[in-house]
Amino acid sequence: MKKSDKLFFLLSYRQFSILSILTYKKYIQLRDEINQFMQEHKSIMISSLNLNNQTICSYAPIIKIKNDFYIYISEISEHLKELNTIIKT
Template sequence: MKKSNKLFFLLFYNPQILFILTYKEIFMQLHDEINQFIRECKSIMISSLNLNNQTICSYTPIIKNKNDFYIYISEIAEHFEGVNYNNKNIEIMFIEDEKDCISIFARKRLKFRVESVEITRDNQLFEQVLNTYENEDNKEIIQVIKNMQDFHLFQLILKNGRYVKGFGKAYEINEGTINLINSKGHKYSR
């Protein structure tokens, strides 16, 4: 009986402590869930603007090296112009496979605004990143395209983002914080 009295005392006199602990646990759970989701994705959707300010949406394999993200794309790729010349106006999205989702209307997805920075071939990081990627079951293809001069390596610098894990479960990601998006909810007709 004393334990429940202590809990009541904590709730009654210190409700903020309980909320902070609960929020911290939820934040850590979401953080781990997001990182696991990223690890599972081998490619991303990428949206950018070409030189004529036209929107280009495509996909590309994603290279993860430590805590950084890279793409290795050809000048022939439709999204190359946007990534190279309009490098501050890009969005990427990790998205759950259709066959794995509970509902097609609520696929798990994570998107970020990013800035791209080219890593030139004379930079040590170029070899390091491609070697890391080559060791992840991509050896044959990387050995072929590694020396193709029309391919460029870009680091994607993450800005703000949004993680949606289902109906009513959307979170804003900004400077390392994750916040539930407060909304008025959906409107229904009668």
């Protein structure tokens, strides 16, 4: 099996774990796209549903520390309230 055919498991070991199975080539491509996006935009739009199934949308800056990505959410943000509800369940 070639190196490019090997499977890699990408895990977010944070609260919101996402499991993806990617070939090495696709992993490199995705990593490069994320880094390019970060350099160009430095922010994202967050969309979620509140407990009443209403859409909440807001802007959040992206912060990269070493190889970890973080989003900055204000304590007064409705998103934080909803995320805390999800985490506690």
